Amino acid sequence: MTDLERHSYDVVVIGAGGAGLRAAIEAREQGKRTAIICKSLFGKAHTVMAEGGIAASMGNVNSKDSWQVHFRDTMRGGKFLNLWRMAELHAKEAPQRVWELETWGALFDRTPDGRISQRNFGGHEYPRLAHVGDRTGLELIRTLQQKIVSLQQEDEREFGDPEARLRVFAECTITEILKEDERVAGAFGYWRESGRFIAFDAPAVILATGGIGKSFKVTSNSWEYTGDGHALALKAGGSLVNMEFIQFHPTGMVWPPSVKGILVTESVRGDGGVLKNAGGQRFMFDYVPDVFRDKYAHDEAEGDRWYTDPDNNRRPPELLPRDEVARAINSEVKAGRGSPHGGVFLDVASRLPAETIRKKLPSMYHQFKELAGVDITAEAMEVGPTCHYVMGGVEVEPDTGAAVGVQGLFAAGEVAGGMHGSNRLGGNSLSDLLVFGRRAGLGASQYLDGLDGTRPAIAGADIDQAAAAAVAPFNGDGSENPYTVHTELQMTMNDLVGIIRRSEEMQDALEKLEELKRRAAAVTVEGHRQFNPGWHLALDLDNMLLVSQCVARAALMREESRGGHTREDYPLMSAEWRQVNLICRADGDDVSVTRQPLPSMPDELLQLFEREELNKYMTDDELTVLPEGDA
Amino acid sequence: MGYTAKFRVWRGTDEDGALNDYDVDVNEGEVVLDVIHRLQATQAPDLAVRWNCKAGKCGSCSAEINGRPRLLCMTRMNTFDQSETVTVTPLRAFPVIRDLVTNVSFNYQKAREVPSFTPPPDLKAGDYRMQQIDVERSQEFRKCIECFLCQDTCHVIRDHEENKPVFAGPRFFIRIAELDMHPLDTLERKHSAQEDYGLGYCNITKCCTEVCPEGIHITDNAIIPMKERVVDAKYDPAFGLFRVLRARSKSTKTMNEQADRAWSLLCSVEAGDVDYASVRSDVEDAMRQAKGVASTGTVLASLEALDHFEAGRLDEAAAEAQASLSWHRSAQERSDAWVTLARVYDAQERPTATVEAIENARRHWPDNPRLRHFGGDERRP
Numbered sequence A: 001m002t003d004l005e006r007h008s009y010d011v012v013v014i015g016a017g018g019a020g021l022r023a024a025i026e027a028r029e030q031g032k033r034t035a036i037i038c039k040s041l042f043g044k045a046h047t048v049m050a051e052g053g054i055a056a057s058m059g060n061v062n063s064k065d066s067w068q069v070h071f072r073d074t075m076r077g078g079k080f081l082n083l084w085r086m087a088e089l090h091a092k093e094a095p096q097r098v099w100e101l102e103t104w105g106a107l108f109d110r111t112p113d114g115r116i117s118q119r120n121f122g123g124h125e126y127p128r129l130a131h132v133g134d135r136t137g138l139e140l141i142r143t144l145q146q147k148i149v150s151l152q153q154e155d156e157r158e159f160g161d162p163e164a165r166l167r168v169f170a171e172c173t174i175t176e177i178l179k180e181d182e183r184v185a186g187a188f189g190y191w192r193e194s195g196r197f198i199a200f201d202a203p204a205v206i207l208a209t210g211g212i213g214k215s216f217k218v219t220s221n222s223w224e225y226t227g228d229g230h231a232l233a234l235k236a237g238g239s240l241v242n243m244e245f246i247q248f249h250p251t252g253m254v255w256p257p258s259v260k261g262i263l264v265t266e267s268v269r270g271d272g273g274v275l276k277n278a279g280g281q282r283f284m285f286d287y288v289p290d291v292f293r294d295k296y297a298h299d300e301a302e303g304d305r306w307y308t309d310p311d312n313n314r315r316p317p318e319l320l321p322r323d324e325v326a327r328a329i330n331s332e333v334k335a336g337r338g339s340p341h342g343g344v345f346l347d348v349a350s351r352l353p354a355e356t357i358r359k360k361l362p363s364m365y366h367q368f369k370e371l372a373g374v375d376i377t378a379e380a381m382e383v384g385p386t387c388h389y390v391m392g393g394v395e396v397e398p399d400t401g402a403a404v405g406v407q408g409l410f411a412a413g414e415v416a417g418g419m420h421g422s423n424r425l426g427g428n429s430l431s432d433l434l435v436f437g438r439r440a441g442l443g444a445s446q447y448l449d450g451l452d453g454t455r456p457a458i459a460g461a462d463i464d465q466a467a468a469a470a471v472a473p474f475n476g477d478g479s480e481n482p483y484t485v486h487t488e489l490q491m492t493m494n495d496l497v498g499i500i501r502r503s504e505e506m507q508d509a510l511e512k513l514e515e516l517k518r519r520a521a522a523v524t525v526e527g528h529r530q531f532n533p534g535w536h537l538a539l540d541l542d543n544m545l546l547v548s549q550c551v552a553r554a555a556l557m558r559e560e561s562r563g564g565h566t567r568e569d570y571p572l573m574s575a576e577w578r579q580v581n582l583i584c585r586a587d588g589d590d591v592s593v594t595r596q597p598l599p600s601m602p603d604e605l606l607q608l609f610e611r612e613e614l615n616k617y618m619t620d621d622e623l624t625v626l627p628e629g630d631a
Numbered sequence B: 001m002g003y004t005a006k007f008r009v010w011r012g013t014d015e016d017g018a019l020n021d022y023d024v025d026v027n028e029g030e031v032v033l034d035v036i037h038r039l040q041a042t043q044a045p046d047l048a049v050r051w052n053c054k055a056g057k058c059g060s061c062s063a064e065i066n067g068r069p070r071l072l073c074m075t076r077m078n079t080f081d082q083s084e085t086v087t088v089t090p091l092r093a094f095p096v097i098r099d100l101v102t103n104v105s106f107n108y109q110k111a112r113e114v115p116s117f118t119p120p121p122d123l124k125a126g127d128y129r130m131q132q133i134d135v136e137r138s139q140e141f142r143k144c145i146e147c148f149l150c151q152d153t154c155h156v157i158r159d160h161e162e163n164k165p166v167f168a169g170p171r172f173f174i175r176i177a178e179l180d181m182h183p184l185d186t187l188e189r190k191h192s193a194q195e196d197y198g199l200g201y202c203n204i205t206k207c208c209t210e211v212c213p214e215g216i217h218i219t220d221n222a223i224i225p226m227k228e229r230v231v232d233a234k235y236d237p238a239f240g241l242f243r244v245l246r247a248r249s250k251s252t253k254t255m256n257e258q259a260d261r262a263w264s265l266l267c268s269v270e271a272g273d274v275d276y277a278s279v280r281s282d283v284e285d286a287m288r289q290a291k292g293v294a295s296t297g298t299v300l301a302s303l304e305a306l307d308h309f310e311a312g313r314l315d316e317a318a319a320e321a322q323a324s325l326s327w328h329r330s331a332q333e334r335s336d337a338w339v340t341l342a343r344v345y346d347a348q349e350r351p352t353a354t355v356e357a358i359e360n361a362r363r364h365w366p367d368n369p370r371l372r373h374f375g376g377d378e379r380r381p
C-alpha cells in the first residue's frame, strides 16, 4: 500500500465522547501511549448533546440517597434485566467520577451550601442528577477535553512534544479491527479530509463509538450514530447483548418536520412540566403500571405537592421511566387525542414563571424559539417519542470492559451492553461513560502489562483487504445511491421494528433488510476520496444494516414486552424471559442469535429489594431459593 | 408552502474553486442545513459539510451565509425572502479543505497554549465548595460550543494571517477569563492575557459578541474586564473609552472594605497590640455590615474563623477555618486559614496537627506575617 500512514500505540481508543476520553485519560495515566480516534472534530462527539445531567448518589440535595438506592432504581428501571455487577459498580463509583470532574475544572450548578446541585429525573428516587442548566453534556466533554489538553501540556514540558503520549486523530474513521490469530493487533481506517488510509498497530483497542440511532427515521441521534463499534466488534468475533432493547425517548420535537426527533430534555418534566392530551387532560395518571403503582402519585394534587414535599408525597407519573411514558404518548396519539402535529402537549408555561424557565432550561427555550418559533414560557410544546439510545451493545466483562471472545478488545459507553438492562434511566448514561470508560482504560492497561512484551502483528494482506473493501463503493455499477438506501433503511426500522412491535412486521423488516443489503452492495459513489460524504455514508451503511439485523432478529425472538421492547402480540412481561439474555454474533454475512442465562444477583444485593417487588419480576423457582428473612 | 430556492454554494478549495448555482426545494420550517442536505441527496452527493447535532449544540456546522458567519443548522429559511439567492461559503479566516469544510486546527493549537485549571494542591475531590453566584460568571463562558464564528469574524485575524501567531482570539479570551474568574483557580492570568495572547490587539469592535450563537457577552463580560484589570500595568488606548461603563459593583466594594476593617482589627488582637474585648463591638459591626451587603458568605469564612478563635469558641473556629479552605483560592487566603487552624490546634494541645497546619500555611505563603506568632521553636505563639 503506497498511501498508507502508519502509527504504533499501546492503546487505541475509538471514540472521543465521554467514554472514549475517560478511557484515554486512564490509559495515559497508567503510562500507556494512547491514541484517540474520532469521526468528527475533537469536542463534538455526541456526548456534547446530553442535556439533563449525570446521575450519582452524592446525596447533596437529599442526604438519604446512597449507592444502594441508586442501584435499586437502576435495576428497577431496567426491569431487572441489567447485569447486576455493572449496575453495582456504576452506582458505587459514580460519585467519585463526578467529583473528579470538578478537580479538572467542571463547574456544576450549586446547592445553597456550595456543593454540586442535583435534580430530579424519571425513575430516580431522590434528586440525583448533577447538572449545568440543560447543557451537562457540553460541560462533560469540555472538561474531559481540557483534561486531555492538560496532560498534553505536561508532555510538552517533559518531552518537548505535546503528543508524546496522547494524540487525538480527529475526523478519522475506523473501518476494521485487525487481529493476529485470536488477539487484537490494531485498527484500520481513513482520514475523512483526504481519504488517505491509516493503520494503527496496537495490542489493545477500546471501542467507545456510541449508539445506532441513525438507522431510525425519527431520532435524537446525530450522523455519527451508525453503530460502527457494534459492527466492528461483531466482525472481530465479539458478541452483542440485549440488542432488542431500544430506548424511545418520550419527548422529541414533532414540528416542524425538519427538526422532528430532536430531543426535549426530561428536565422539563423533572422541573415541573406536565404532559397533556388534546383535551387538556394529564393522561399519565391513567398509565401507571402495576409494578410502579405504589411508588407514584394517585392524583394531581399529590403529584404537585411532591415537588416541594417529596418526603410525604409520591412523584407524579410524568416521571415514570421513559419506556412507560413513551408508550403512553403513543397510545394517546393513536386514540386520536394527540396534538395537531401528531404528538402531545408538554406544558411548563402554566407551571413555572417565565424567568425560572429561561434560567433552568435555557437551551430548550432557545431551541424552540429558534427552530419552531415557539415561546415555551408562553405556550405548550408539542412532543412525541424519538429513537434515543440503544441499551444493547458489546458483551463485556463488567470489571474491565474486556469484550467477551476477543482478546485485546474493550468497550465502554453506549456501545457496551448489559449495564442498563431493558431500559436506561435518564442521567445513567453520562455516569456510565465515566465509570466504565475509566475501567476500560484500566482494563486495557492491565491487559498490556500481561502481554510480557509480545505484541501481535498486523498482516499485510489484512491491510490490503481492508483497503479494497473501503474503496469498493467507487467501483459499483452505478445502480444505487447511498442516500436512498439509507432513507429506506430508516423507514423500515422506524415503521417495522419501532416502539410497538409485531411478529409479521418484524419478519417483513428482516426480508427488507436482506434486500437492502443486496442493494447496498451495489451502492456507487461519485467524486473522489477527499471529504466525500457520499462515500462515508456508503461505508457506514454496511454497519447500520448489520446492526439493524441484530435488532430485528433479537426483537423477533423475545416473546414478551419489557422496557425498550414492546410486543403487541406479547404485551406482558414474562418471568421466564427475565432469566434470558439474547446474544448476537456474526455468522458469515448474517447474524445468529442465541439464548444465554442472565447471571443471578448475590444475596446481599437481592436484600435491597422487598420480597413483594421481586414477586413481580421473578419466577416461582427463583423465589423459592431466595434467602429467608429478606426485607 | 414549499418553494424552489436559489442557492449559491462554494465548491472546491482555496486555490481551485468557484461558486456553483443550484435550484433546490425548500419545505416549511427548514433550516439552511436541511437544504444543503437535500443538495447532497439529490444533486451534489460529494458536497462537503460538517455537522453533528443539528440543534445548535455542537458548533460543527459553522459557515458564512450571505457573508455573515452563522450556524447552518440554526439559520431558518424563513429569514430569507423567497426570491433571494442564498450564498453559502466556508469560514473565511481558515484555510478551506473542501467546499464548506475548513481547517480549524489553529483553534486547537491556541487551546493548548492556555495553562489549564490549577486548583489548590491540598483541596481534595469532593471537598469543593463554591457558591452559585460565584460560578455563574465562568459558567457563561463555558456555554461556548467552539463554533469559532467569533474567531472567524474578528478582523485582527480574519484578513491578517500574520497576526495569528500572536493573537489567541475571542474564543480564548473567554477561556482565560473563565479560568481567571473560576473561584478555585490559583494562577495569575490577567497579565498573560495582555502579553502572551494578544489581548492588546483587540480594539473592542464587539463583532465577536454579535455573531456568538450562544449569546455570550464576549466583550462586555470577558475582554473589557480583563483589559480593565491590566490597565494599571500597561496603557491600553482602547480602554479609556470603556472605563466609565465598568465601575465595580458597589456592594462588593462595601463588603471588601468592611471585611478588611474587621480583619485588621482581629490581626492587631492577635499581635497582642489591643485587647479583644475593646474591639469586639467594632468587629461585630463591620462583620454585620459586610454580611448585609454580600450575597454570599464565602469570602468571610476566614474572618469569622479568627473572630471565633479570639472569642474563645474553638470548635466553631476550626469548622469555619476548614470551610474556608474549600472556599478560598488565593494562596494568601489559604495560608491565613491554616494559621488560624494552627492556633486552634495549639490551643487544643494537638501538637502534630499544629505543626502540620503551620507547614501548610508556610507552603502557601512563606512570608505570611501572621506566621511570626509561631517563630522560635516552631510551634509556640
Ligand SMILES: Cc1cc2nc3c(=O)[nH]c(=O)nc-3n(C[C@H](O)[C@H](O)[C@H](O)COP(=O)(O)OP(=O)(O)OC[C@H]3O[C@@H](n4cnc5c(N)ncnc54)[C@H](O)[C@@H]3O)c2cc1C
Binding pocket: A014, A015, A016, A017, A018, A019, A020, A037, A038, A039, A040, A045, A046, A047, A048, A049, A050, A051, A052, A053, A054, A055, A136, A137, A172, A173, A174, A175, A208, A209, A210, A211, A220, A221, A224, A228, A229, A263, A388, A389, A412, A413, A414, A415, A426, A427, A428, A429, A430, A431, A433
Ligand atoms: C440529545 C441527547 C441528550 C442526552 N441527554 C442525556 C443526559 O442528560 N444524561 C445522560 O446520562 N445521557 C444523555 N444522553 C445519552 C448520552 O448522551 C449518550 O449515551 C452518551 O453521550 C454516549 O457517549 P459515548 O461516549 O458512548 O459516545 P459518543 O459521545 O457518542 O461518542 C462516540 C465517538 O465515537 C466516534 N466514532 C464512532 N464511530 C467511529 C468510527 N468508526 N471511527 C472513529 N470514531 C468513531 C465518534 O466520532 C465519537 O467521537 C443523551 C443523548 C442525546 C442524543
Ligand code: SF4
Binding pocket: B153, B154, B155, B156, B169, B170, B201, B202, B203, B204, B205, B206, B207, B208, B209, B219
Ligand atoms: S471585540 Fe476584539 S476580539 Fe472581538 S471581534 Fe473585535 S477585535 Fe476581535
Ligand code: SF4
Binding pocket: B059, B143, B144, B145, B146, B147, B148, B149, B150, B151, B170, B171, B174, B208, B211, B212, B213, B214, B215, B216, B218
Ligand atoms: S464564544 Fe460564541 S462564537 Fe465564539 S466559539 Fe464560543 S460559541 Fe462560538
Ligand code: FES
Binding pocket: B050, B051, B052, B053, B054, B055, B056, B057, B058, B059, B060, B061, B062, B071, B072, B073, B074
Ligand atoms: S450541527 Fe451542531 S451546531 Fe449545527
